[in-house]
Amino acid sequence: MQNRLFRTLILILVIIIVANNLYFLPGNILSWDVFGYYLYLPLQFIYNDLGLNNDAIISSILEKYHNTETFYQAMKMPDGPYVMKYTMGLSILYAPFFFIGHVVAKIFNYPADGFSIPYQYSIFAGGIVYSIAGIIVLAKVLMHFFDKKIVALTLIIIVLATNYLVHITMYGQNAMSHNHLFLAYSLIIWLTILWHKSYKIKYIVFLAMVCGIAILSRPSEVVCLVIPLLWGVYNKKTAIEKQQLLIKQRWQIFAFLLILLLIGAPQLVYWKIYTGKFFVNSYGGNAGEGFEFLNPYILQLLFSFRKGWLVYTPVMIFGIIGFVFLYKKNKELFFALVF
Numbered sequence: 001m002q003n004r005l006f007r008t009l010i011l012i013l014v015i016i017i018v019a020n021n022l023y024f025l026p027g028n029i030l031s032w033d034v035f036g037y038y039l040y041l042p043l044q045f046i047y048n049d050l051g052l053n054n055d056a057i058i059s060s061i062l063e064k065y066h067n068t069e070t071f072y073q074a075m076k077m078p079d080g081p082y083v084m085k086y087t088m089g090l091s092i093l094y095a096p097f098f099f100i101g102h103v104v105a106k107i108f109n110y111p112a113d114g115f116s117i118p119y120q121y122s123i124f125a126g127g128i129v130y131s132i133a134g135i136i137v138l139a140k141v142l143m144h145f146f147d148k149k150i151v152a153l154t155l156i157i158i159v160l161a162t163n164y165l166v167h168i169t170m171y172g173q174n175a176m177s178h179n180h181l182f183l184a185y186s187l188i189i190w191l192t193i194l195w196h197k198s199y200k201i202k203y204i205v206f207l208a209m210v211c212g213i214a215i216l217s218r219p220s221e222v223v224c225l226v227i228p229l230l231w232g233v234y235n236k237k238t239a240i241e242k243q244q245l246l247i248k249q250r251w252q253i254f255a256f257l258l259i260l261l262l263i264g265a266p267q268l269v270y271w272k273i274y275t276g277k278f279f280v281n282s283y284g285g286n287a288g289e290g291f292e293f294l295n296p297y298i299l300q301l302l303f304s305f306r307k308g309w310l311v312y313t314p315v316m317i318f319g320i321i322g323f324v325f326l327y328k329k330n331k332e333l334f335f336a337l338v339f
Helices: 002-023 032-038 040-045 055-065 089-107 117-143 148-161 164-170 177-198 201-217 219-230 236-248 250-275 298-303 316-329 331-338
Strands: 074-076 082-084
Touching (some): 002 164, 040 089, 082 250, 089 117, 089 177, 089 201, 117 148, 117 177, 148 164, 177 219, 201 219, 201 250, 219 331, 316 331
Antiparallel strands (some): 074 082
16 A cells, blocks of 8 residues: 555656646757757767857857857857867767657758757656656665655655755756756665675666766766765774775776766867867856855855755755764764765
């Protein structure tokens, strides 16, 4: 009976996700930031001009589809080519749906230009798939620790009481990084659990792939590596045990690092080809963007009316308080998650 009720809840949450996406269906899915995340695909596979040496390509796209008012999604280099502002991780995640859209466009005689209706709705459908998958994987993670009643309540709170629905429906055309990274972090935790239970190579390979694509989607997500690294570590003794485990499993750790490098390599090669450097601050062309390590905005981040996380998602106060109980009851997970 409980299993049936739980499956029914998941189905209801899926219906809510799909219904909200359809209700807030955007007029132009491939616009604004999404336009920048997505550009790698049509430029490489349709226009064969990843460096945008031909400015007319962008001009014609913007004139026809009005994706953005200003082309802030790329930075023009002194010697001619453009460099994309965003790294290519989301383009990798978009890719299966891009190719579906391309096939549909050709079959039904839509413009096969990367931006017509089949491409837009295919990317949109992909966003829904990633959103639903994230909820399902998170449910598996939670069921590893809690009974189904607690898992059900947690999923309801996340979907209905946080900014989850805002980011996958009302804001970002369901194609921004949020729902994709939601799935990525759910998978990272789940694969970390599975690897620490069995030390099977398949789990470390999949874990490396997910971590690599998450970092390639937003480089700041390099913090995701803390989860497998500190999993089970909470004092000097467990830190030594983790060190010994990494040494014992060194060939799997080598495979993990090699996969991370291979996933990041296309971005490094791209930067090298179009800038002459392997590492580029692609945000450098936009004033006011960047990090201010000596002048943090912690209080504004949490409490301001402009950006305050706890002002607009107050339920997360309980999530923060929960770390106290996590430390008391399950120290093995505390540092991996709190960082």
